[in-house]
Amino acid sequence: MRRPQFVRLTGILLLVIAAASCSVVQQGTEILAQTGKISESDKNSIIKTSEAIRSTFADITEEEEYYIGRSVAAMILSRYPAYNNDGLTRYINTVGNAVSYFSNRPEVYAGYHFLILDTDEVNAMAAPGGFIFISKGLLKRCKDEEMLAAVLAHEIGHVTAKHGLQSIKKSRLIDAFKILGTEAVQRYGSEQLAQLTGIFEGVLGDVVESLIERGYDRKYEYEADRQAVAITVRTGYSPAGLTDFLGTMVGDKSTASGKGWFKTHPSPEDRLERVKAEISSVKSIPLRAAVRIARFKQNVGNLK
Amino acid sequence: MGVKKIPSEVRMRKPPVSFLAVVLCLGLALVLLAETLVVKIQTTQVRKDPKFYAQVVAVLKAGETAERIGSQDGWFQVKTTKGIVGWVHSSAVETRKFNLFAMDKNLKTQASASEVALAGKGFNKQVEASYRAKHGEISFAWVDKMLEIKIPPAEVEDFLKKGKLGEFRGSK
Numbered sequence: 001m002r003r004p005q006f007v008r009l010t011g012i013l014l015l016v017i018a019a020a021s022c023s024v025v026q027q028g029t030e031i032l033a034q035t036g037k038i039s040e041s042d043k044n045s046i047i048k049t050s051e052a053i054r055s056t057f058a059d060i061t062e063e064e065e066y067y068i069g070r071s072v073a074a075m076i077l078s079r080y081p082a083y084n085n086d087g088l089t090r091y092i093n094t095v096g097n098a099v100s101y102f103s104n105r106p107e108v109y110a111g112y113h114f115l116i117l118d119t120d121e122v123n124a125m126a127a128p129g130g131f132i133f134i135s136k137g138l139l140k141r142c143k144d145e146e147m148l149a150a151v152l153a154h155e156i157g158h159v160t161a162k163h164g165l166q167s168i169k170k171s172r173l174i175d176a177f178k179i180l181g182t183e184a185v186q187r188y189g190s191e192q193l194a195q196l197t198g199i200f201e202g203v204l205g206d207v208v209e210s211l212i213e214r215g216y217d218r219k220y221e222y223e224a225d226r227q228a229v230a231i232t233v234r235t236g237y238s239p240a241g242l243t244d245f246l247g248t249m250v251g252d253k254s255t256a257s258g259k260g261w262f263k264t265h266p267s268p269e270d271r272l273e274r275v276k277a278e279i280s281s282v283k284s285i286p287l288r289a290a291v292r293i294a295r296f297k298q299n300v301g302n303l304k
Numbered sequence: 305m306g307v308k309k310i311p312s313e314v315r316m317r318k319p320p321v322s323f324l325a326v327v328l329c330l331g332l333a334l335v336l337l338a339e340t341l342v343v344k345i346q347t348t349q350v351r352k353d354p355k356f357y358a359q360v361v362a363v364l365k366a367g368e369t370a371e372r373i374g375s376q377d378g379w380f381q382v383k384t385t386k387g388i389v390g391w392v393h394s395s396a397v398e399t400r401k402f403n404l405f406a407m408d409k410n411l412k413t414q415a416s417a418s419e420v421a422l423a424g425k426g427f428n429k430q431v432e433a434s435y436r437a438k439h440g441e442i443s444f445a446w447v448d449k450m451l452e453i454k455i456p457p458a459e460v461e462d463f464l465k466k467g468k469l470g471e472f473r474g475s476k
Binding site: 054059060061062063064066067068070071073074075077078082089090093094095097098101102104105106107108109110111113114115131145176180187188193194196197200201203204235236237286289291292295 | 344345346348356366378393395396417418420421425426427428429430431432434435438441442443444446447449450451453454455459460463464466467468469470472473474
């Protein structure tokens with residue numbers, strides 16, 4: 001009677017000690033660092049010894065994603081000029097931030113930011129880290145706030161699922177992670193920096209090619225559409241905004257000549273079918289509200 | 305009488321043993337619950353309630369830690385190192401993980417994501433500066449302008465309210 005109980009209790013006790021020691025390692029090093037017994041880098045190296053090394057896009061830190069995103073955004077803006085309209089930009093950012101609250105990843109390194117591109121090409125793009133672009137041509141196609149919210153939610157879906165980062169060639173990441181090494185130095189030496197900059201250029205090339213030239217894998221677009229339905233419904237928008245938007249693209253010969261959205265996205269018919277199926281599984285579908293139709297007209301109605 | 309004494313002794317012995325087991329289980333549960341969260345974004349706000357537009361009670365920067373004391377719909381209730389209790393969104397933080405069976409330093413030749421984040425290494429400001437020095441044709445002016453566009457949560461709340469969205473949506 002006593003022996004099995006003793007064994008069981010010992011087992012429980014060991015589990016408690018093991019679990020507790022995880023936080024003890026960390027708390028202990030924190031205390032030692034704070035009291036000056038060990039340096040900050042010592043603290044980090046004690047903590048790091050038990051962590052896994054980086055190998056895939058999922059190991060890219062939020063800060064790195066932000067820096068990749070900044071440069072990708074700059075490259076997009078070197079191809080398309082920004083549409084300079086403070087009022088309209090603020091409206092787009094408010095809709096975008098509102099829907100981002102209802103996404104799976106409302107917090108990104110430096111927040112979500114939205115900008116209109118001054119082109120009649122129908123297009124929308126999301127750089128890693130939450131830099132989202134929507135073309136004037138696409139905005140003109142939106143007839144109400146539900147359509148705009150759906151397009152922005154689709155782009156947020158790409159950021160949430162890190163589709164941009166997934167287009168980076170794995171060999172490039174492996175090279176970068178190798179250079180980074182274990183030494184917690186704050187600044188790189190010139191040789192390391194030159195190597196890393198070269199890899200960084202390659203990384204940007206991979207992401208920009210996916211965003212502007214080649215487009216994402218179809219499955220990523222379908223995933224972003226599913227996200228868009230979920231996000232808009234959670235926000236309280238009618239998911240019909242997405243089907244309405246895709247509907248405007250069906251059979252459109254004017255822009256289907258190979259530019260923007262048409263070049264980089266699967267056929268609108270194909271997406272429409274899937275999105276309709278997705279919506280049919282939504283239990284409670286929000287309806288459009290007159291107040292939203294009115295404020296969209298007020299903000300976007302005069303766009304030429 | 306003597307026969308009756310034995311069961312009472314058994315009763316006396318048993319409770320402390322099971323009590324100890326319960327205490328240990330509770331201890332284990334508490335240790336597991338009291339997770340340390342690390343902020344992985346530039347800054348995040350600790351809010352009074354689990355909502356983006358709730359009152360801000362503290363601000364945490366990248367790398368700062370807080371103890372998780374509860375969770376609800378994608379939000380973590382936390383206690384900061386200064387003892388302030390509030391809510392942070394789960395997407396702003398990560399759980400600090402340890403593997404006690406991988407303590408051998410010699411096995412490690414590369415850095416993990418969180419130590420790179422801690423050291424501010426990886427693709428960082430310095431790499432961007434080096435890239436920009438090579439590519440003068442790429443302007444970051446609009447990227448920086450984009451980052452200046454900030455919609456305060458109170459404004460988003462007002463937008464949701466007026467648009468009958470989020471928690472302010474009508475039944476129809």
